[in-house]
Amino acid sequence: MKQRVSALLREKFGREVVLEKPRDRSFGHFATPIAFSLAKELKQSPMKIADELASSFEDSNVFGKVDSVKGYLNFRLSEDFLSEYAAWALQNPHEFAKGEKKEKILLEFVSANPTGPLHIGHARGAVYGDTLYRLAKHLGYDITAEYYVNDAGNQIDLLGLSIQLYGRENILKESVEYPQSYYRGEYLAPLALEAVEKFGIEILSDESRQKELAIWAKDGVMEIIKRDLGATNIFFDTFVYESSLYDDWERVMAKMGEGIYKKDDKIFIASSQKGDDSDRVVVREDGRPTYLAGDIVYHNQKFERGYDHYINIWGADHHGYIARVKAAVEFLGYDSSKLEVQLSQMVSLLKDGEPYKMSKRAGNVILMNDIVEEIGADALRFIFASKKSDTALEFDLAEFKKQDSSNPIFYIQYAHARIKTLLLKSDLSEEEIMAATLKNLDEAADILMFDALLLPEIVEDAFATRQVQKLPEYLKSLAASLHKFYYDCRIIGTEDEAKLLKLLMIVGLSLKTGLSLMGIAAKDYMSKEEE
């Protein structure tokens, strides 16, 4: 819709025209301040220019009315245009808001180490990434969701140690001393038990078998992670294991050429030449690669697989890391501007106004799964998609358990359910409803229909700017419009029943499509939960 208008105006003015929402809906559907920018070039007052422009649109079949107010041009779409578009959307519900983008994108997110269950910080990146993924798919992009599994390095050895310690304390009933860094949490219990079953009880006490234990256990941890993600409706197309990449190490090093040098028996990357603060160690004196080494091979592999664009979603604590990975990409001979890194910031939780208590059993972190169990996957997804991902977020769990308008996810679902209920109550058949024409609507109905038809540009904009919160914002406001309309206007039994139901079907389609892009299924009825 907006694209159509935008294209028309571009043609007319020979330039990109800024389109925005009018200050007041009674002004029209779209507005543009173009007269202000033209004022300077034409050396005329913006008001005069706007007046002249307004009258030049008189015979358009897209616009019903174009007028100028204080230098702004306001456009009202014609009834024909709107009603035809709405009818098309209802006949092709799966095509609604879809795009025809062709780019091939690799989206990497979560990528949490396989050493324990996901915590609340991971959850934010996971939801953000998955929402972007759904938006991109809908827009037509050929996008791949990828999880990078860091299954090499110290943290994996630590997993082996942690299972041993857990087993020695809880199975062998030894008293053990815990070193500073080790993993703790209930998830270790089944792993320890299974390990004993599989390898024998000796595995718990034999330090030389830590690595063997860890390599086995990481698959079990990955299953836990996948289960938690799946419970939140998040799935990946591909998993790349760090351990599988090192065979390629020599070749990738050679590819880096000048970008790499040896000093004091260590290997450095000359990342300071590419904007990093200093050069970084890639291989230590003892020959063990650093964390960065894995990322270099991994990014080389990504670029060799050949995508048009790469998006990485990292926790904000990794932001200092961007420069060195980009430097590596450059040294490998690729265009680092194709690599985009989105950061997701910290999350802090409240419950009834008090800081949420971390459970000691879980190892003093808030587990994603605990929150899902407490408020449900839909609410979790909604919260995390609702806030700009690059700003810190604080929210109160209690708010998302309420069954009223203070809970946005409930409010939106209720709007959708109301529409479904009306359609059930009506005696009209679907054919009769679809046969109605959406013309001669009153002001309120016209606004509601227009709002519902805005979804396509919201989807496009949310993905283009990577600001997924635009979608939930939109859904909230559309739900509010629906509730208000419902309150003000009687539908069943009126002479406009078919027309109004058709209008509500558009709203329902928009809500349902929007929710599904957030990984949330729209509800057809609401069941009141017993406390």
Add this chain to the structure above:
RNA sequence: GCGUCCGUAGCUCAAUGGAUAGAGUUUCGGACUUCGGAUCCGACGGUUAUAGGUUCGAGUCCUAUCGGGCGCACCA
């Protein structure tokens, strides 16, 4: 100290450089002869941290200051 993200209503958050800075929540006051009142309406609430600058126009861009988060490993 350096880098980076941020600072908007009492609280949690919105606002492609555009018209009168918006929602929810809180507090107070209204609407049930009613398609689901699980809803709706109204009021209160702001010098957009501060000071300059650019612009026809700044919450948004630039500079400085103040305040906060996160980084600043041969850890991942």
